[in-house]
Amino acid sequence: MTTIAQETTLTRRRRRWEALPYWLILPTVVYLGLFFVWPMIQGFGLALRDEDGNWSWSAIDTMVNDAAFGKALSFTFLLIVVIVPIQFVLALGMALLLNARLRGAGLFLYIFLLPLAISDLAAGIAWSAIFTERGYLNTILEGVGVLQQPFIFLDPTSRTQLVIAVAAAEIWRSTTFMMVILFAGLQGIPKDYVEASEVFGAGFFQRVRHVILPMLKPSIQVAILLRLIFAFEVFAVVIALTGSGATVLAAEAYKWQVTNENEHVAAAYSVVILGLSLAAAAVVLVALRTPRERRLR
Amino acid sequence: MTGLPRIRVGRALAYVAALAISAFILAPIYLITLSAFSTFDAVYDYPKNLVPNHLSMESMNVFLDSDGVTDSLLRSVYVAVITIVACLAIGTPAGYALARFSFRAANPFQLALVSTRAFPLIIIAVPLAVTYIRVGIDDTIYGVAMAHIAFTLPLTVLVTASVFAGISYELEEAAMTLGCSRLSAFGRVALPLALPGVAASAIFIFVTTWNEVFAAALLTLRNRTLPAQMLAALDTSPLPYRLAGGFFLLAPALVVIFFIRKYLLTTWGRVAR
Numbered sequence: 001m002t003t004i005a006q007e008t009t010l011t012r013r014r015r016r017w018e019a020l021p022y023w024l025i026l027p028t029v030v031y032l033g034l035f036f037v038w039p040m041i042q043g044f045g046l047a048l049r050d051e052d053g054n055w056s057w058s059a060i061d062t063m064v065n066d067a068a069f070g071k072a073l074s075f076t077f078l079l080i081v082v083i084v085p086i087q088f089v090l091a092l093g094m095a096l097l098l099n100a101r102l103r104g105a106g107l108f109l110y111i112f113l114l115p116l117a118i119s120d121l122a123a124g125i126a127w128s129a130i131f132t133e134r135g136y137l138n139t140i141l142e143g144v145g146v147l148q149q150p151f152i153f154l155d156p157t158s159r160t161q162l163v164i165a166v167a168a169a170e171i172w173r174s175t176t177f178m179m180v181i182l183f184a185g186l187q188g189i190p191k192d193y194v195e196a197s198e199v200f201g202a203g204f205f206q207r208v209r210h211v212i213l214p215m216l217k218p219s220i221q222v223a224i225l226l227r228l229i230f231a232f233e234v235f236a237v238v239i240a241l242t243g244s245g246a247t248v249l250a251a252e253a254y255k256w257q258v259t260n261e262n263e264h265v266a267a268a269y270s271v272v273i274l275g276l277s278l279a280a281a282a283v284v285l286v287a288l289r290t291p292r293e294r295r296l297r
Numbered sequence: 298m299t300g301l302p303r304i305r306v307g308r309a310l311a312y313v314a315a316l317a318i319s320a321f322i323l324a325p326i327y328l329i330t331l332s333a334f335s336t337f338d339a340v341y342d343y344p345k346n347l348v349p350n351h352l353s354m355e356s357m358n359v360f361l362d363s364d365g366v367t368d369s370l371l372r373s374v375y376v377a378v379i380t381i382v383a384c385l386a387i388g389t390p391a392g393y394a395l396a397r398f399s400f401r402a403a404n405p406f407q408l409a410l411v412s413t414r415a416f417p418l419i420i421i422a423v424p425l426a427v428t429y430i431r432v433g434i435d436d437t438i439y440g441v442a443m444a445h446i447a448f449t450l451p452l453t454v455l456v457t458a459s460v461f462a463g464i465s466y467e468l469e470e471a472a473m474t475l476g477c478s479r480l481s482a483f484g485r486v487a488l489p490l491a492l493p494g495v496a497a498s499a500i501f502i503f504v505t506t507w508n509e510v511f512a513a514a515l516l517t518l519r520n521r522t523l524p525a526q527m528l529a530a531l532d533t534s535p536l537p538y539r540l541a542g543g544f545f546l547l548a549p550a551l552v553v554i555f556f557i558r559k560y561l562l563t564t565w566g567r568v569a570r
Contacts (some may be wrong), residue, residue, distance in 0.1 A: 017431060018400075018523065021394040021397075021398035021400040021402075021403070022394075022400065022402065024390040024393060024398075025390070025391040025393035025395075025402070025406055027386075027387045027390065027391070028387055028388055028390075028391040028450060028454055029406070029465075031387055031446065031447065031450060032409075032413070032450060032451070034449065035421070035425070035444070035446065035447035036413060036421060036447045038418075038427070039420075039425050039447075040416065040420055040421060040424070041425070042421060042424035042428070043420045043421070043424045045424075046423065046424060050367060057557065066387070076317060077510065078301060090318075093314065093318075096315060097311060097315045100311050102308075102312060102315055106313050109562070110554060110555060110558055111318075111319045111323060112318065112319070112322065112324075112548055113324055113554045113558050113561055114322055114551065114554050115322060116327065116504075116550075116552075116554065116561065117504045117508070117549065117550030117553050117554050118508070118510075118546075118547050118550045119507070119508030119510060119546055119547075120508075120510065121508075121510050121527060121528060121543075121546060122508070122543050122546035122547040123325075125329070125539055125540065125542070125543030125546070126325040126326070126328065126543055127325060127331040127525070127541075129328060129329055129332055129540055130325060130328065134341070134343035134345070135345065136328050136345050137348065138343075138344075138346070139343070141346070142344060143344065150343070155321060172321065172322065172325060177302060179520070180561055180562060181570040182370040183506050183562055184562060186383055187562075189383065198558060203424075204330040207328075213499055215338060225415075226414060227354075229414070229415060231418060232417060233417045233418070233419055234342065235419075235510065235511050236510045236511070236524070236528055238532060239528065240528075240531060243531075244532075250419055250511060253419055254324075254511065254515065257423055257426060257515055258514070258515065259379050262425050263423055263424075263426065266423045267420075267423045267424065269419075270417070270419045270420040270422075270423050271415050271420065273419055274416060274417055274419075274420045275422065277415060277417050281415050285351040293528070
């Protein structure tokens with residue numbers, strides 16, 4: 001955000017209109033107040049009240065004592081633990097490839113960016129066509145002779161297999177999101193640094209390890225942070241791929257709201273998702289913080 | 298050991314990696330497109346066809362003729378149009394204010410916008426569903442659009458701010474010395490220059506609302522958007538229906554990314570952090 005501030009300090013200094021900017025931001029402030037802040041407060045209210053409107057832990061109790069709660073929680077965590085590290089390495093590799101000025105870079109850029117506009121539902125449907133018993137993966141594996149008969153990849157009784165299937169679809173879909181942030185960060189690294197390390201004989205991996213990664217830290221922080229927050233919301237891809245074989249926190253929130261028509265428990269789930277997102281954000285911010293004296297800008 | 302071969306091997310590996318990742322990304326897109334434009338029988342066939350030799354509109358027609366599909370497609374388009382127009386109308390002035398004025402609330406406002414991203418949108422959807430029922434706008438496209446505006450507004454403001462910040466203020470000042478009012482200087486000078494950037498954020502808003510499943514499914518029952526319709530039909534619909542629908546969800550991505558690919562990496566990538 002510093003760039004916007006820097007670019008506009010001059011213009012800002014030049015003209016100081018007192019009331020106008022406040023009028024200009026007013027619609028946004030009012031709208032977000034009504035449709036973002038207020039619903040969020042309401043969400044806490046719903047989670048902490050019973051049907052009669054009294055303060056109570058009943059919704060939380062119902063949620064915690066439901067057998068699906070533990071399953072949803074652990075499946076969500078399992079997905080994050082599997083997906084995010086793989087995604088980070090892949091996203092970094094993709095960003096470096098785009099930065100390497102390969103021939104055909106424009107085409108690679110287009111292809112690498114495609115998943116950014118693809119929904120988790122579409123990703124789930126596409127990958128279910130691949131993983132389903134009479135699907136493309138079995139066709140290929142049988143075709144090359146690895147399998148003698150179709151393998152049931154989406155076995156509802158095997159949590160490991162379901163995690164792998166959902167992870168594949170999510171890595172396919174949402175790695176680009178991290179790549180975009182990392183690539184923007186790479187653009188900000190002065191070429192001299194990388195060239196200097198090359199002159200002194202650093203190989204590719206040494207360059208990445210000792211020059212690029214440390215300088216990319218702020219972008220890495222944001223990329224992992226935002227990816228984690230979205231990861232706690234994982235929803236349609238799980239439903240599309242596993243049916244009722246696995247459940248995640250958001251799917252439980254959906255089930256309680258729509259099927260069980262209990263908005264209190266649904267809100268309790270959404271509060272859990274919010275709490276986990278904020279906790280994860282805090283962990284990332286602390287774990288990857290850059291001491292002030294080592295900051296470049 | 299000379300440097301040259303090492304660099305060449307490195308380049309070759311880079312191409313191999315880039316091609317492999319491209320294949321990984323394109324394969325599912327190719328396969329779902331293939332399924333969506335296959336005959337009904339070919340969709341159920343096993344082993345599957347990996348090459349397009351059973352092309353037909355049969356699956357696609359089954360999908361499009363199914364109950365509620367064209368309606369939900371139209372609704373998705375309506376929601377997208379409402380969201381884009383309202384979001385830009387509300388957000389562009391705020392973005393302009395951030396880019397052009399120094400005011401005390403600027404930094405807190407910007408920080409608040411950035412921090413909205415830390416809050417999962419799910420927590421807003423459930424209370425909104427409750428409120429909508431109370432107010433009587435549940436199960437309407439307007440309700441869905443209003444939720445989508447809330448989701449996309451913060452990023453819209455940040456992106457338009459960065460677009461306007463990239464346009465020199467001198468041009469507007471010059472227009473004003475030549476007799477333009479502040480408003481007409483904005484309208485005749487700044488806005489046309491900002492148009493490509495604003496269009497890119499419009500496209501980004503479109504992608505978000507077109508893809509959004511959770512809130513849309515929660516806030517509607519009969520008047521579903523396409524993703525909500527697809528989600529509800531997942532376990533009851535035949536395979537060709539699902540695959541053709543999946544293609545419809547995915548298809549805009551192919552076009553949209555083409556137009557905003559440059560912006561995604563410059564403006565959006567920078568604003569996102």
